[in-house]
Amino acid sequence: MKRVAVTGLGVVAPLATGAAAFFDALVAGRSGVRVLGHLAHGATAAPIGAMAEFDAGAHFTPARLRMLDRVSQMALVAAAEALAQAGPALEGAKDTACVCVGTGMGGAQATDDGYRILYAENSERIPPYSVLMAMNNAAAAWIGIDHGLGGANLTFSTACSSSAVAIGEAFRRVARGECEVAIAGGAEAPLTVGTLKAWGAMRTLAPADPRDPAASCKPFARDRAGLVLGEGAAMVVLEPLDRARARGARVIAELAGYGLCTDASHITRPSVDGQSRAIALALADAGLDPAQVGYINAHGTATEANDAVETAAIRRVWGAAADRVPVSSTKSMHGHLLGAAGALELVAGLLALERGVLPPTMHLDTPDPACDLDYVALKARAAPGLEAILSSSFAFGGTNAVLAARRLD
Amino acid sequence: MTTFERLAALLHTEFDIAPEKLLPEATLEGLDIDSLRMLEILFAVEEEFAIAMPGDHGELKARIKTLGDLATYVESLVAPGAAAAP
Numbered sequence: 328m329k330r331v332a333v334t335g336l337g338v339v340a341p342l343a344t345g346a347a348a349f350f351d352a353l354v355a356g357r358s359g360v361r362v363l364g365h366l367a368h369g370a371t372a373a374p375i376g377a378m379a380e381f382d383a384g385a386h387f388t389p390a391r392l393r394m395l396d397r398v399s400q401m402a403l404v405a406a407a408e409a410l411a412q413a414g415p416a417l418e419g420a421k422d423t424a425c426v427c428v429g430t431g432m433g434g435a436q437a438t439d440d441g442y443r444i445l446y447a448e449n450s451e452r453i454p455p456y457s458v459l460m461a462m463n464n465a466a467a468a469w470i471g472i473d474h475g476l477g478g479a480n481l482t483f484s485t486a487c488s489s490s491a492v493a494i495g496e497a498f499r500r501v502a503r504g505e506c507e508v509a510i511a512g513g514a515e516a517p518l519t520v521g522t523l524k525a526w527g528a529m530r531t532l533a534p535a536d537p538r539d540p541a542a543s544c545k546p547f548a549r550d551r552a553g554l555v556l557g558e559g560a561a562m563v564v565l566e567p568l569d570r571a572r573a574r575g576a577r578v579i580a581e582l583a584g585y586g587l588c589t590d591a592s593h594i595t596r597p598s599v600d601g602q603s604r605a606i607a608l609a610l611a612d613a614g615l616d617p618a619q620v621g622y623i624n625a626h627g628t629a630t631e632a633n634d635a636v637e638t639a640a641i642r643r644v645w646g647a648a649a650d651r652v653p654v655s656s657t658k659s660m661h662g663h664l665l666g667a668a669g670a671l672e673l674v675a676g677l678l679a680l681e682r683g684v685l686p687p688t689m690h691l692d693t694p695d696p697a698c699d700l701d702y703v704a705l706k707a708r709a710a711p712g713l714e715a716i717l718s719s720s721f722a723f724g725g726t727n728a729v730l731a732a733r734r735l736d
Numbered sequence: 737m738t739t740f741e742r743l744a745a746l747l748h749t750e751f752d753i754a755p756e757k758l759l760p761e762a763t764l765e766g767l768d769i770d771s772l773r774m775l776e777i778l779f780a781v782e783e784e785f786a787i788a789m790p791g792d793h794g795e796l797k798a799r800i801k802t803l804g805d806l807a808t809y810v811e812s813l814v815a816p817g818a819a820a821a822p
Contacts, residue, residue, distance in 0.1 A: 388752045390750065
């Protein structure tokens with residue numbers, strides 16, 4: 328198996344478009360969560376969410392926008408940034424270059440718009456591109472088309488672990504020598520009226536914090552009240568480490584391990600067993616001792632169930648040493664990007680490795696007694712000797728995916 | 737502004753077709769307008785001119801080969817006595 332390097336990062340997210348600016352915002356502890364007045368519908372209060380800092384019109388012509396759901400728009404911009412950063416990574420490799428994208432919902436806005444036209448407006452003027460905009464593989468397909476990538480073009484949909492799975496599966500393909508380059512990540516655009524209502528119906532969404540809506544997502548806190556949906560896309564460029572070094576590329580980190588397993592027990596309830604198994608699998612795959620891990624970007628959704636279970640899963644793997652491993656949930660700032668969450672949070676972890684700074688868990692004033700780890704609360708922390716990181720994603724449906732990355736000097 | 741000029745402006749601003757290509761004799765095929773794009777254009781034309789085209793796109797396809805054909809057809813729908821149009 329070949330060692331795999333990350334040579335490009337791309338981000339379209341709440342807080343910023345651009346990976347570096349996004350990480351700066353996380354380190355500054357800024358929140359992208361706000362009241363979405365334009366998505367108010369019916370008698371209930373306007374929803375909160377974390378919209379991407381993204382002006383589609385600055386990137387695409389009107390004619391293109393008619394064919395691209397927001398999920399594909401954001402995916403394309405993130406992919407272009409990652410490929411630009413990777414330099415001439417695609418040279419001589421386009422025929423086998425692989426695209427792996429995770430998304431939970433695909434073109435949710437196109438679906439929402441179509442139903443609104445049909446049922447609310449009683450019209451049959453469904454836009455002709457509706458199917459092509461809504462299909463789950465649209466984002467991956469457009470990345471392949473725009474960059475002429477002729478290898479496997481795959482879409483993974485495992486709810487909240489979709490993009491961690493996409494990156495893990497791309498990692499495997501590069502490691503096995505099936506392709507010289509892969510672009511992998513995720514995209515999600517769930518901030519539509521219908522999607523927010525459906526999530527609201529599950530009673531998993533946090534209400535707006537009455538003092539400060541931006542502080543509504545409170546992972547690991549005693550007063551956490553649920554998740555906040557966010558939108559965006561994040562992509563990484565993967566290639567064999569020896570190839571990246573031979574061409575003089577900037578190697579951000581080594582993607583070193585991938586742990587994948589399934590709870591096979593309950594459709595929503597997280598499991599200490601499943602989460603800890605995925606973490607252990609990623610560590611073993613990377614050849615990392617738990618003590619080498621200096622940061623975990625947690626799944627940390629701020630739901631009652633996840634945060635306590637995830638804490639227990641980390642304790643099971645690290646034992647008494649769990650007190651010494653810093654863990655943060657950046658969802659406190661960018662919200663839960665569902666199918667794009669794993670990719671975005673891996674990018675946060677990779678930049679933490681590269682810069683030696685741990686992004687904080689914000690809005691964690693009073694920890695839950697069931698959540699007793701070091702959550703890097705409220706303030707970023709310098710970590711100059713950071714050697715390896717994990718990024719965890721645990722999904723409805725039970726698919727647990729953990730990615731491990733190692734610093735290269 | 738003539739019907740053709742309005743049509744050309746719409747195709748330029750909304751569908752990114754270069755102004756120099758927007759000539760009455762330009763064919764849809766020559767402009768690389770495929771069947772799905774044509775449907776999008778017909779939706780936009782209906783909105784721009786506040787008209788409704790018949791749902792039979794096979795007939796429209798047979799009838800409209802060039803931008804000039806499209807302008808003439810739109811005029812027949814907006815003009816008084818448009819009811820005579822198919």
